[in-house]
Amino acid sequence: MPTLIPTRFIPAMLRRLSIALLLASAASIGSAFAAPEPLDRIIVTVNDGLILQSDLDQALHEAQTQLRARGINPPPTDVLRPQVLERLILTRIQTQRAQQAGIRIDDRELNEVIANLARQNGMTQAEFAENVRRDGMDFLAVREQIREEVLMQRIRSREVDSRVTVTDQDIDTLLAAQGTAPDSEFHLQHILISVPEGASASARDQARARAEGLLQKLREGADFAQTAIANSDGQQALDGGDLGWRKGENLPSLFAQTVAKLAPGQISDVLEASGGFHILKLVEVRGGPERKTVEETHAQHILIKPSIVRSEDQARALIRDLYNRIVAGEDLEALAKEYSDDPGSKMSGGDLGFQPSGVFAPEFQVRIDALKPGELSTPFHSPFGWHIARVIERRTRDTTDEQRRNQARQAIGQRKSGEEFEIWLRRLRSEAYVEYTLPADAKAAADKSLMQ
Known part of the structure; x- marks a missing residue:
């Protein structure tokens, strides 16, 4: 055999x-x-794979080229070689792991990756290849390195990143530690309902109830300055509770954490502290990160899809009939519950909730963007079928806090992923079979690198 x-x-x-x-x-x-x-010759066996002298020479040349391109003078070859060799070994171990997991990157997918890389650098694929050759590198070898990079990303995503979780508590802890940006300044108004030191629980409850009552009036439209003048126990009460401009780093931590979540014009919940109960209004912000907003549309619709039992012409006729019935006074919500083929909104009467632009299919988005609040569209077609849509209202929503949380989630995820990756890679390295066939001096250098 x-x-x-x-x-x-x-x-x-x-x-x-x-x-x-x-x-x-x-x-x-x-x-x-x-x-x-x-x-050529074999210099290292890695599990059931090989690293050749030519592989090491090519990687060493590329490492030196990249260092020079960054303005760094490469260290002596005998210093750089063991580091490059160890990187080659770790690359082999990871790509072997990916192949064992059934991950493959065929030439078609590899070509797409290279085309994207070229596009990101403002080049065609041919120009990208020429640039690689101009830098003294073999383009075919670079292709294989890119394939290895994609394989390593895939196996890392599957075996490391998929196990990383970021909790809301993680995010809250990070944001609390960050506080507000030192260069941010906040123009605040303030109401204090004080509680004497040593007050009874009943007295604190009465003060809280008073503060909650004032907050309710403010949210119903009462003027903040007038409310502060009449009710606040704060030192700036006669100034309408105006605290002026305060740097974030100079605010009490309770205030700093609160105003970071407010948009200009918004009023906080009642804040409890040892000295009493506070209400804050953020008037303006200057300096620091720019606040972010998003335009959102609240719409409802009816979708009628062609199917095995309903032809395209029948779907179009049904949506036209429903449109006429709504124009004649029937309720869109009731008709959506009875007729709509959209499983996500049917039971809520076609209600799509508040959505930012770009969520829907372009054919649908352009139609609702053209509608005024309360206006009903005529029947129109999208890739999903036939629609009638109505815009209920539009709003501008502050997304600054949401974006800060998303950024914090990303930062925490990257940190945790990096920590998990190091553990995972060390485990793979320790479990791998690695045999050197290097000359004694080079082998000693490689061993020294592994011990660092």
Whole structure:
């Protein structure tokens, strides 16, 4: 029975076979010629894979080129070589792990990745390849390195990133530690309902009830300054509770954490502190990160889809009939519950909630963008079928706090992923079979690198 050779060994074996043939040819010419030096050789075995001298030479050259491109003078070769070799070993281990997991990057997908890289750098694929060659690198070798990078990203995503979780408590802790940006300034108004030191629980409850009552009036439209003048126990009560401009770093932590979540014009909930109960209004913000807003549309619709039992013409006729019935005075919500083919909104009477622009299919988005609040569209078509839509209202929503939380979630996720990745990679390295066939001095350098 013939011996089966792992596919990954074939390129290396072909190289060694070519060398053997060259040597045999040279020997047949005559003994007057000295035998040529081997052109390539195995320097490390990694599990069932190989690293050749040519692999190390190419990686070493690329590392030196990249360092020079960044304005860094490369260290001596005997210092850089073991570091480059260890990176090659770790790359082999990860790509082997990806292949064991059934992850493959075929040439079609690889070409798409390279095309995206070229596009991101404002180049065509041909220009990208030419740039690589101009930098003294083999483009075919770079292609394979890109394939390896994608494989490593995929296996990391599957075995490391998928296990990372970020909780709301993680986010709250990070944001509390960050506080407000030191260069941010807040123009605040303030109401204090004080509680004497040593007051009874009943007295505190009465003060809280008074503060909650004032907050209710403010949210119903009462003037903040007038309310502060009449009711606040704060030192600025006669100024309408105006605290003026305060830097975030100079605010009490309770105030700083609260105003970071407010948009200009918004009023806080009642804040409890040892000295009493506070209500804050954020008038303006200056400096620090720019506040972010998003325009949202609240719409409802009816969707009628063609199906096996309903032709395109029948779907169009039904949506036209429903439109006429709504124009005649029937309720869109009731008709949506009875007729709509949209499972996500049918039971809520076609209500799509508040959504930012770009959520819907372009054909649907352009129609609702053209409607005024309360206006009903005529029947129109999208890739999903036939629609009638009505805009209920529009609003501008402050998303600053949401974006801060998203940024915090990302930062925490990246940190946790990095920590998990280091643990995972060390485990893979310790479990791998790695055998060196280097000269003694190079082997010693490699071992030294591994111990660092």
